[in-house]
Amino acid sequence: MALHSSRTSLSIPARTLRQCRCSSYRTPSPSISPISCLTASTPVSRSFSSSTPSRSSNPEEPAESRPRWTHTPEGMRGPGFSINIVKDPRRKVWSVNEDPKRLDAMYNRLLGREGERLLPDDIKWLAVTHKSFDQGRRGFNTKLAYFGRQIMILESTLSVLAAPPPPADKRAEDPFGRQPFEHPALANVDKLSARPPQDLMRKERLARLAMDVGLPEVIRWKPRLPENLEGSGLEVVLNTTLFAIVGAISLQHGAEVAGRVAREKILRRLN
Template sequence: MALNPSRSLSSTRKALQQCRPSSLSAAPVRSFSSTIARSFGSETNEEPQQNYRPRWSYTPEKMKGPGFSINIVKDPRRKVWSCNEDPAVLDAMYNRLLGPQGDKMLPDEIKWLAITHKSFDQGRRGFNTRLAYYGRQILAFEATRSILVSPAGLNDAVAPDAFGRTPFSHPALASADKLSNQQPQDIIQKEKMAKLAVEVGLPEVLRWKPRLPENLEGSGMTVVLNQTLYAIVGAISLQHGAEIAHKVARERILRRLGA
């Protein structure tokens, strides 16, 4: 059967007229403004008030637990331990350690992070473990370098060979034998580093929670003080570069240790 094009077109036109709602034809058209939206407070020249708190001074709400702890402490007195919260006391320690204007070498957040042990606030405010690892490598390198460039002593003389043989010698290897008499760990001993930390007042600003508040040495205070000094050097290296960090390690730490 042949199709009638005029009949099909007319029927299609009628169907479209019946299905077209009257409301669509009268729908309002949304107009877009070409002017730039004004920010909050632009008319009154006032800025929104915010209760700003530095990150080091509080624990984020979403990191807090349900309000109770599953850790059972035999002696409740061991749960009580206070740490310094005064920025002026912290800046004074940095000035004693790094010299005048030493508190300006690091931003506020990094200054607090470098002296924060992972035992403080369950590590929820950040801790200095990775900074300490980096700073330890810098101090070990500078301690090795100080041994190699030091003048040869009586103990550095090569013992004569029992069979009369002459060992190989080269100017580039002349200082390598010094490491057989002194090692870097002999310079950066834990006891020496802890003594230096006490002299600059690091225990007064250290943020940590000892396991035994009545026995700080038994809680590992010597190791924590060493780690904190390493972390400060590591933070300076990341903030100012290797040249400044190595200079601080040589002049402010190793020289005080007798290197």
């Protein structure tokens, strides 16, 4: 009898646990969870009504219709003041060219007739923009100048190798009677020692060419000393701009066109 009562007491928790498990799998009533009833019976619609404002119709979003080179991007504008303290306020005033016709005239003088058509408008302005202009917020020509400089070095080296050999000089006789090694493939190498390619691309000569075509009137930069342009690095800025124009032409039309421009429009004038 005692054994039967102990079995009955053990079966009560088992029945209770079984009832709890069964109740947990029952379908919840709508009064308890309306959201669960909605997800179980009615699919959620993903369409939006016409009253919802779209991204393109947002009146607060500015519509920039001007070219990229004419303005500073809104996201790069500062708070309206500068922490740079200038000793002489007159040095902060510097005006640059904003006339596309003057820029096209410079490209025509440098590249020849219809030279302004070799590059798009944005690239033409980017090639003549130094990193000092507008704190570099409108883009600058540093990478274009690096690429164009490599092209100019290659073309100047090839021009030296293709030039007539220099007059043969009398070599000093070797005291031991040795003869230097000679080979037709190495005959042009001596030309590089007689006339280094860097002599063709001296910054003074490139700056003089840039002044002849009117490049100082159209470059966009901010000199450190407006009263002393030479001390502010005008020659370096002019050289950088010429290299950037060559680099932009190479990216736009390929190496063949850029090499021809470097040879015929720049190196030939320097010689």
